[in-house]
Amino acid sequence: MIDIQVRHLDLIQGDQKIISDINVEILKNEICAITGPSGCGKTTFMKYLNGLIPIKRGTITIKDKEVDEKNKAFMRSKLSIMFQEGGLISNLTVLENICFPLQYHTSLSSYLIEPWASELLNMVGLSQSAHALPCELSGGMLKRAAIARSMVLEPEVLFLDEPTSGLDPITLKSIDNLILKIRKEMNITIILVTHCLESVFRICDRVILFDPKRKRMIENGNPKEIVKHSSDSWSLEFLSY
Amino acid sequence: MKKLETKYTKLGVGQFSFILPYSFNFFTFDHYYYKITHFILTNEIEYLALQLDNTYYKKVATELIRNKLAIFCKKHSVRFEVIGDEATFFVKREFTKVKSNKRNATLLIDCIGHRTVEIFTDISTYSKFIFLVLTNFFTHERTSIKKMQRNEFCIHLNDVCMNALPITVLIGALIGLIYSFQGYQPLSKFGAQSFLIQSITISFNREVAAFLVGIILCSRSATAFTADICAMKANQEISSMEMMLIDPLKLIVIPRALATVFAAPILTMYCFLSALVGCLFMVKSIGFTFVYSFYQMQKHFLLTDFLGSMIKSIFFGYFIATVACYIALNSKCFSSQIGKFATKSVVISIITVVLIDGIFTLLYYALGF
Numbered sequence: 001m002i003d004i005q006v007r008h009l010d011l012i013q014g015d016q017k018i019i020s021d022i023n024v025e026i027l028k029n030e031i032c033a034i035t036g037p038s039g040c041g042k043t044t045f046m047k048y049l050n051g052l053i054p055i056k057r058g059t060i061t062i063k064d065k066e067v068d069e070k071n072k073a074f075m076r077s078k079l080s081i082m083f084q085e086g087g088l089i090s091n092l093t094v095l096e097n098i099c100f101p102l103q104y105h106t107s108l109s110s111y112l113i114e115p116w117a118s119e120l121l122n123m124v125g126l127s128q129s130a131h132a133l134p135c136e137l138s139g140g141m142l143k144r145a146a147i148a149r150s151m152v153l154e155p156e157v158l159f160l161d162e163p164t165s166g167l168d169p170i171t172l173k174s175i176d177n178l179i180l181k182i183r184k185e186m187n188i189t190i191i192l193v194t195h196c197l198e199s200v201f202r203i204c205d206r207v208i209l210f211d212p213k214r215k216r217m218i219e220n221g222n223p224k225e226i227v228k229h230s231s232d233s234w235s236l237e238f239l240s241y
Numbered sequence: 242m243k244k245l246e247t248k249y250t251k252l253g254v255g256q257f258s259f260i261l262p263y264s265f266n267f268f269t270f271d272h273y274y275y276k277i278t279h280f281i282l283t284n285e286i287e288y289l290a291l292q293l294d295n296t297y298y299k300k301v302a303t304e305l306i307r308n309k310l311a312i313f314c315k316k317h318s319v320r321f322e323v324i325g326d327e328a329t330f331f332v333k334r335e336f337t338k339v340k341s342n343k344r345n346a347t348l349l350i351d352c353i354g355h356r357t358v359e360i361f362t363d364i365s366t367y368s369k370f371i372f373l374v375l376t377n378f379f380t381h382e383r384t385s386i387k388k389m390q391r392n393e394f395c396i397h398l399n400d401v402c403m404n405a406l407p408i409t410v411l412i413g414a415l416i417g418l419i420y421s422f423q424g425y426q427p428l429s430k431f432g433a434q435s436f437l438i439q440s441i442t443i444s445f446n447r448e449v450a451a452f453l454v455g456i457i458l459c460s461r462s463a464t465a466f467t468a469d470i471c472a473m474k475a476n477q478e479i480s481s482m483e484m485m486l487i488d489p490l491k492l493i494v495i496p497r498a499l500a501t502v503f504a505a506p507i508l509t510m511y512c513f514l515s516a517l518v519g520c521l522f523m524v525k526s527i528g529f530t531f532v533y534s535f536y537q538m539q540k541h542f543l544l545t546d547f548l549g550s551m552i553k554s555i556f557f558g559y560f561i562a563t564v565a566c567y568i569a570l571n572s573k574c575f576s577s578q579i580g581k582f583a584t585k586s587v588v589i590s591i592i593t594v595v596l597i598d599g600i601f602t603l604l605y606y607a608l609g610f
């Protein structure tokens with residue numbers, strides 16, 4: 001089943017066209033990586049998918065609804081983003097941060113919310129740091145907490161912006177395992193914006209590769225298949241690093 | 242440091258050549274340039290040759306010293322030449338300034354035009370923002386949101402009001418003391434020192450207390466609000482709130498604005514009282530009794546003036562908070578720019594306070610207060 005469908009989309013930043021004519025179909029429950037060199041438009045593409053940048057040419061359909069101003073509230077309820085910096089509210093503890101969206105959107109009492117939040121913290125392996133402030137956490141723990149917070153409203157599509165940047169190889173692997181665990185337990189589609197090819201080959205079902213020089217999407221498919229069958233030397237060189 | 246030497250060879254009367262050494266590069270550029278020019282100035286030189294025989298020269302540095310020396314020699318009427326095996330190796334590069342296509346006058350007009358448009362756009366969006374905040378004050382919210390707003394309001398009220406109370410009282414007392422001391426001397430020249438207490442009571446009640454509190458709030462709370470929200474923006478906290486369909490206006494702006502609106506009149510009252518206390522101590526030292534001073538203060542204290550001052554301070558509070566939040570929310574903020582936006586917030590909120598004060602003065606005058 002197709003979860004996200006992109007048709008003839010142009011990525012435009014300011015007055016400049018970064019990438020033209022993107023056509024992608026992302027299936028339900030897939031882990032898809034958006035990758036490419038720095039400045040190729042990965043984060044911009046993610047913002048387009050979330051409706052944070054208005055579309056000038058092309059269409060994006062998520063869960064059979066077109067991404068536009070009219071369906072903004074619907075989109076926000078179905079999608080969730082973990083930003084690169086985490087975006088945790090600095091004066092709330094990790095547990096309070098996770099409870100925060102639920103407390104805002106529902107009238108549930110804290111004794112009903114907290115078990116769910118604790119379950120999420122358990123899932124990301126942060127139950128020991130529930131009462132710590134974000135500034136007291138390490139880089140990896142901060143990413144885990146941010147992932148837990150983005151999961152709390154039970155999204156159907158989860159976007160992770162550079163979830164493994166600046167992490168050591170062991171923490172990186174644990175974040176990868178966490179992403180796989182989330183997909184398995186919550187049955188959602190996950191889209192990663194990443195530079196880390198190790199993660200791409202380890203966990204992703206699909207990779208979308210942008211080339212800023214040719215201003216187009218070069219690859220779209222299973223990373224291992226691409227390496228085996230692709231005829232494009234640039235993409236082979238990029239993916240084989 | 243190793244001494245850097247320049248080699249000169251005498252070619253004839255007033256004719257010299259010099260060789261750039263191996264140590265010549267951009268770090269020693271100024272040293273060698275100074276040495277050569279000093280040599281030209283101290284000796285009566287008619288002809289100077291820059292001898293380039295080696296291949297180790299730093300290309301751009303050599304080219305630049307050659308150009309610079311050529312200009313210097315032309316200025317001092319010295320014939321200058323480049324000789325040697327490598328003389329032709331250095332192709333003259335065009336070091337030209339990147340010229341703007343526009344003339345300066347056009348650029349200035351352009352800048353003024355753009356800035357004016359920017360200011361008017363800002364004013365228009367800010368006007369929309371203040372009404373949006375105002376309507377949100379009276380919008381019915383869910384219990385959960387109200388609870389969050391209440392918590393935030395208490396935190397900010399404590400910060401804006403309770404924590405600012407000592408400094409407000411101190412400044413009020415000192416200004417009251419200074420004001421009465423400064424006023425005593427000119428009034429005593431005309432034998433009108435009995436009007437001192439009257440003038441202080443009326444001026445602080447009508448104007449000075451509210452204005453002082455406005456300035457204190459600008460410098461203390463407006464900067465704190467802007468820095469706080471800018472840091473949240475840089476941390477992507479606001480973006481993630483928006484993505485979770487949480488309205489930053491409700492949780493960030495409304496509690497801060499309400500806290501400042503509540504705090505401003507309270508602080509004004511304390512500022513006024515402390516100024517009177519400061520004045521009392523001053524006038525006691527020049528011979529007025531406490532009883533007489535109290536009587537004078539009570540006689541000239543008008544409730545209409547006091548209420549007018551309270552209303553004015555409520556507006557000050559509202560505009561200070563909204564200006565600070567507006568600037569922070571509409572900035573494309575990186576953590577390094579927080580200071581810049583905090584400064585902008587103070588400047589604009591002080592201007593706003595002065596403008597509102599002017600408007601209220603005219604209004605009260607028209608109403609006959």
